[in-house]
Amino acid sequence: MKVMIDLCVIPLGVGVSVSEYVTACQRVLEEAGLEHQLHAYGTNIEGDWDEVMAAVKRCHEVLHEMGAPRISSSMRLGTRTDREQSMQDKVQSVTDKLGAG
Numbered sequence: 001m002k003v004m005i006d007l008c009v010i011p012l013g014v015g016v017s018v019s020e021y022v023t024a025c026q027r028v029l030e031e032a033g034l035e036h037q038l039h040a041y042g043t044n045i046e047g048d049w050d051e052v053m054a055a056v057k058r059c060h061e062v063l064h065e066m067g068a069p070r071i072s073s074s075m076r077l078g079t080r081t082d083r084e085q086s087m088q089d090k091v092q093s094v095t096d097k098l099g100a101g
Contacts (some may be wrong), residue, residue, distance in 0.1 A: 001049045004087060005077040008042035009059055011068035024066060025059040032058070037087060042074075046087050049079075 011021045026043070029036045032055040034047040045052055060071050 001079055002047065002084070003049045003052050003077055003079050004044065004046045004085075004090075005052060005056075005075050006042055006044050007056060007059075007073065007075050009063065009071060009073045011063050011066075012070040012072060014068050021063050021066065021068065024062050028058045028062055029055055035087065044087050 009021070009025055011018055014021065022038075026036070026038060029043065029045060032047075032051060034045050034052060034055055036043050036045045045055070056073070056075070060073070063071050
């Protein structure tokens with residue numbers, strides 16, 4: 001099953017700046033070969049359910065290996081069975097409607 005998620009991973013106990021940890025998670029997603037888009041407060045990811053969830057788990061593992069004693073993540077996810085749809089398809093649909101109005 002394909003899934004799209006919006007993931008926000010927050011390492012706790014590592015100080016105020018977390019960009020080093022965000023970078024590490026982005027590398028995990030790249031290594032997994034998953035389509036993803038970083039945004040200001042998280043990352044959108046799409047792919048096979050098991051591959052996406054394995055990458056989320058790997059993000060936690062890597063951040064713990066980097067010394068984060070605690071990690072809090074939030075995730076919104078969506079699936080659909082009526083048709084294939086990518087992150088870009090969703091954005092383009094809204095962009096098209098904005099251009100038409």
